[in-house]
Amino acid sequence: MTQTTPPRTLPDVATLMRQVLYALLPGTALLLYLYGFGLLSNLILACLCAWGLEALMLHLRQRPLPPFLSDYSVIVTGWLLAVSLPACSPWWLILISMVFAVVIGKHLYGGLGQNPFNPAMLGYAAVLISFPLEMTRWPDPARTGFDAAGLDALLAGVFGIGSLHWDSLSGATPLDQVRMALHGGKSLVDSGMPLFSWPRTLGWNLLNLAWLGGGLWLLWQRVISWHIPVALLGSLTLFSGLFWLLDPGHYASPLFHLLQGATMLGAFFIATDPVTASTTPLGKILYAGGIGAFVYIIRTWGGYPDAMAFAVLIMNMAVPLLDHYTQPRVYGHRHRWLP
Amino acid sequence: MNRLQQLFRYLFPPHGLTLDGHKQVSTSREVTTLAASQCSVLYLPLQQHAGSKARLKVAVGERVLRGQCLTWIEPGVSVPVHAPTSGHVLAIEARPVAHPSGLSDTCIVLGPDGLDEADPQGLPPLPDYTQLDDATLRCRICEAGIVGLGGAVFPAAIKLNVKPDVPIRQLIINGAECEPWITCDDMLMRTRADEILAGASLMLQVLASHAPDGKLTCLIGIEDNKPEAIASMQTALMALTLREGRSPPHTLRVVPIPTRYPAGGEKQLIRQLTGQEVPSGGRPADIGMICHNVATARAIYRAVALGEPLMSRYVTVTGDGVTAPANFEVPFGMPVGELVRHAGGMLEPDCTLNMGGSMMGMALHSEQVPVVKATNCIRVLRPLPEQAPDITLPCIRCGRCAEACPMSLLPQQLFWHAHARELEQAEALHLFDCIECGCCTHVCPSHIPLVSYYRFAKADIRSKRTARTLADQARTRHEFREQRLERARRERAEKLARHKAAVKQSPPTERNIPDDSGTAGVAATPPPAADDPRNAAIQAALERAQARKAALTQQEPRESGS
Numbered sequence: 001m002t003q004t005t006p007p008r009t010l011p012d013v014a015t016l017m018r019q020v021l022y023a024l025l026p027g028t029a030l031l032l033y034l035y036g037f038g039l040l041s042n043l044i045l046a047c048l049c050a051w052g053l054e055a056l057m058l059h060l061r062q063r064p065l066p067p068f069l070s071d072y073s074v075i076v077t078g079w080l081l082a083v084s085l086p087a088c089s090p091w092w093l094i095l096i097s098m099v100f101a102v103v104i105g106k107h108l109y110g111g112l113g114q115n116p117f118n119p120a121m122l123g124y125a126a127v128l129i130s131f132p133l134e135m136t137r138w139p140d141p142a143r144t145g146f147d148a149a150g151l152d153a154l155l156a157g158v159f160g161i162g163s164l165h166w167d168s169l170s171g172a173t174p175l176d177q178v179r180m181a182l183h184g185g186k187s188l189v190d191s192g193m194p195l196f197s198w199p200r201t202l203g204w205n206l207l208n209l210a211w212l213g214g215g216l217w218l219l220w221q222r223v224i225s226w227h228i229p230v231a232l233l234g235s236l237t238l239f240s241g242l243f244w245l246l247d248p249g250h251y252a253s254p255l256f257h258l259l260q261g262a263t264m265l266g267a268f269f270i271a272t273d274p275v276t277a278s279t280t281p282l283g284k285i286l287y288a289g290g291i292g293a294f295v296y297i298i299r300t301w302g303g304y305p306d307a308m309a310f311a312v313l314i315m316n317m318a319v320p321l322l323d324h325y326t327q328p329r330v331y332g333h334r335h336r337w338l339p
Numbered sequence: 340m341n342r343l344q345q346l347f348r349y350l351f352p353p354h355g356l357t358l359d360g361h362k363q364v365s366t367s368r369e370v371t372t373l374a375a376s377q378c379s380v381l382y383l384p385l386q387q388h389a390g391s392k393a394r395l396k397v398a399v400g401e402r403v404l405r406g407q408c409l410t411w412i413e414p415g416v417s418v419p420v421h422a423p424t425s426g427h428v429l430a431i432e433a434r435p436v437a438h439p440s441g442l443s444d445t446c447i448v449l450g451p452d453g454l455d456e457a458d459p460q461g462l463p464p465l466p467d468y469t470q471l472d473d474a475t476l477r478c479r480i481c482e483a484g485i486v487g488l489g490g491a492v493f494p495a496a497i498k499l500n501v502k503p504d505v506p507i508r509q510l511i512i513n514g515a516e517c518e519p520w521i522t523c524d525d526m527l528m529r530t531r532a533d534e535i536l537a538g539a540s541l542m543l544q545v546l547a548s549h550a551p552d553g554k555l556t557c558l559i560g561i562e563d564n565k566p567e568a569i570a571s572m573q574t575a576l577m578a579l580t581l582r583e584g585r586s587p588p589h590t591l592r593v594v595p596i597p598t599r600y601p602a603g604g605e606k607q608l609i610r611q612l613t614g615q616e617v618p619s620g621g622r623p624a625d626i627g628m629i630c631h632n633v634a635t636a637r638a639i640y641r642a643v644a645l646g647e648p649l650m651s652r653y654v655t656v657t658g659d660g661v662t663a664p665a666n667f668e669v670p671f672g673m674p675v676g677e678l679v680r681h682a683g684g685m686l687e688p689d690c691t692l693n694m695g696g697s698m699m700g701m702a703l704h705s706e707q708v709p710v711v712k713a714t715n716c717i718r719v720l721r722p723l724p725e726q727a728p729d730i731t732l733p734c735i736r737c738g739r740c741a742e743a744c745p746m747s748l749l750p751q752q753l754f755w756h757a758h759a760r761e762l763e764q765a766e767a768l769h770l771f772d773c774i775e776c777g778c779c780t781h782v783c784p785s786h787i788p789l790v791s792y793y794r795f796a797k798a799d800i801r802s803k804r805t806a807r808t809l810a811d812q813a814r815t816r817h818e819f820r821e822q823r824l825e826r827a828r829r830e831r832a833e834k835l836a837r838h839k840a841a842v843k844q845s846p847p848t849e850r851n852i853p854d855d856s857g858t859a860g861v862a863a864t865p866p867p868a869a870d871d872p873r874n875a876a877i878q879a880a881l882e883r884a885q886a887r888k889a890a891l892t893q894q895e896p897r898e899s900g901s
């Protein structure tokens with residue numbers, strides 16, 4: 001006679017990961033509209049690399065392929081990297097970042113569920129440190145659609161061939177411009193930043209709104225809990241609002257921070273990676289609050305154009321501690337801190 | 340306002356789970372009483388309760404009568420087993436019983452003779468029970484073999500035997516029945532509400548002396564997915580209040596509670612009804628409460644008022660593989676296969692049998708397993724369609740298990756330590772507060788059988804503890820023995836020394852030669868003169884004593900022989 005295990009009708013890991021992919025669709029569609037072939041190549045290359053490296057690692061670690069390859073978790077990692085890297089990223093850049101993400105970030109730590117650092121962000125941070133030039137050049141959306149010009153850009157960017165010179169296509173992101181302005185001591189208006197230009201700035205805003213939409217759907221589907229997005233966006237708003245109120249001429253507004261760069265992608269898709277986030281409710285809030293703070297600090301005073309990757313990695317390190325000190329009160333026990 | 344509440348529930352979801360109850364499957368048919376005398380054979384395990392096995396009073400071949408006690412009544416040690424009908428004891432042997440370990444256990448095999456003759460020496464009915472004192476009532480509850488029928492099968496008399504100085508303010512009657520599929524308590528409340536209330540009043544009577552101000556409250560918690568049961572209980576309560584007059588000594592209340600698994604867990608029910616929590620490792624009595632199941636209350640009433648020992652109970656037969664799912668009043672000992680035939684039999688030959696609900700139940704591997712005091716539900720399940728085996732992925736730390744855990748434990752960390760066999764850490768994370776409700780397993784997206792790990796770890800820790808206790812006892816025994824031997828050696832040596840000294844002392848009366856230990860005190864004293872009157876007196880006394888001793892040794896064999 002064996003104890004039966006309770007029935008399961010709830011989503012499994014593969015379903016959860018699929019839902020994350022669905023939620024990524026609106027933002028991805030917008031990116032495809034803006035960058036055309038440039039983003040398509042990112043996606044295809046990243047997912048191929050991810051899948052291939054995962055299979056290779058599973059084979060080397062002598063794990064069964066089917067359950068692990070079909071859980072979609074590595075596809076989510078690849079997808080997240082594909083939409084984080086600049087469009088038309090060179091193939092070797094994608095490969096290197098995927099090696100860092102899948103091989104070092106995931107499998108060397110023991111595979112699914114064992115990795116302390118967010119694999120996608122580890123891969124992103126690794127190439128950002130190693131190849132800062134390639135990582136800061138987002139192509140001009142006007143030059144990279146689904147047309148002949150886009151194809152030319154694709155060849156130039158991804159494979160380094162063709163008649164086009166890649167540098168002429170790309171430029172800094174608005175976030176980068178703001179940081180440059182601040183570092184140069186200029187005010188935002190003086191730096192000549194086109195605050196409302198399509199598609200440069202508004203494109204980014206729209207993209208963040210698309211991620212936000214997908215993220216809200218995930219919340220509604222209960223794939224993620226509210227703690228991390230709310231705490232992350234809350235703390236980012238708090239810090240940016242504080243400095244903006246002190247000196248609106250120098251510091252960008254909270255709205256700008258919320259709708260630029262990888263804010264929404266990070267808040268709903270990256271920081272919410274369950275494996276590397278804190279697991280207790282209070283722990284999640286502290287973890288995401290910390291990410292929000294670090295994002296603001298690094299964006300404002302750091303040397304990199306965007307900060308999500310570093311902020312997430314830094315807070316990943318604090319997770320064991322957070323988990324330990326934020327354990328909920330068990331039924332029938334007294335509270336740890338309160339009398 | 341409602342929106343706000345919804346938002347609040349979304350932000351801070353209550354622990355536990357909302358499950359599909361499958362209750363209506365078995366509540367549409369009337370309850371049928373199955374006669375024990377019609378059974379071909381009854382298997383009565385000696386252990387149907389938490390505690391040690393009952394000791395047999397009957398022998399193979401003996402004829403027993405309905406209601407006859409088949410085991411010795413040992414209050415506080417075991418719970419007696421009664422014969423559900425008259426018949427012969429065919430055998431006393433190990434038979435398959437419902438136990439997760441899958442082991443067999445000693446059963447009395449009873450062959451009913453169809454006469455259903457009652458035992459004239461059985462328990463006499465006590466119709467004027469309201470006049471009885473608590474000791475008499477507890478004695479009756481023990482004699483009638485009543486255990487907690489909610490599933491824990493803890494002896495009811497022991498639970499009601501509160502230490503004299505412990506105040507009790509509330510009696511909780513558990514009618515929540517939160518597990519999916521099970522409806523036996525629901526049907527009991529619909530059909531036997533008055534008996535349940537009478538039983539609850541009896542319990543109040545037993546506990547009355549513990550109430551600090553003489554007043555007890557009885558809260559009957561019922562999940563709000565059983566409106567018929569709630570209505571029936573409320574009607575019966577109203578009738579009771581009218582009968583007892585304007586001011587009943589104690590207050591009884593029927594309290595509907597939200598349907599959320601595991602609302603019927605003792606600790607969860609207490610928190611839901613009173614807002615208080617049972618301290619970890621403690622019992623409800625520590626916070627002035629006693630908790631009993633509705634079926635136990637009814638059994639107590641029948642035992643006291645009708646003199647009927649516990650011989651049957653309501654059992655749900657349900658599942659998607661049975662023809663006519665319904666509730667039955669089943670005599671103990673009936674094989675589950677026979678019970679299922681009473682419900683129309685299986686729809687397909689290869690259905691599986693389960694005991695209990697879908698969350699905490701267990702699979703039965705034999706149709707011969709008897710219905711016992713703990714059996715609340717038999718589920719007949721169609722074989723699952725051929726599908727990929729359930730693959731377990733690693734834990735992705737999603738925290739869903741912690742969100743669902745009604746005890747606010749951290750199942751994923753418990754799992755981590757239980758998996759790594761780090762039992763101390765698991766204990767430090769309050770492994771023993773886990774009530775094995777299965778919520779965590781139910782929600783885990785990686786399909787990890789979490790509860791199994793906890794059960795295993797708990798059993799492991801318990802057996803280690805037992806081994807340690809045994810080792811400690813053995814060590815203490817060994818040390819004690821060593822001490823005893825050492826003392827015996829020492830005493831022998833002392834005696835020897837004294838004897839030696841005495842031997843040395845006596846010769847000088849004849850010879851005045853100091854031996855080699857001439858420095859010894861006594862021997863060194865100058866020999867007393869034979870004509871010393873003191874010496875003569877001592878000599879006389881010694882002779883008298885010797886004579887007496889001789890007389891005694893002669894007497895002794897006679898005395899012991901007589």
Ligand code: SF4
Pocket residue numbers: 740743744745746747748750772773774775776777778779780789790793
């Ligand atoms: S089985 Fe134990 S750990 Fe799992 S939810 Fe129930 S009480 Fe919590």
Ligand code: SF4
Pocket residue numbers: 733734735736737738739740741750751754779782783784785786787789
């Ligand atoms: S529900 Fe399962 S996968 Fe999620 S944290 Fe708990 S054990 Fe891990």
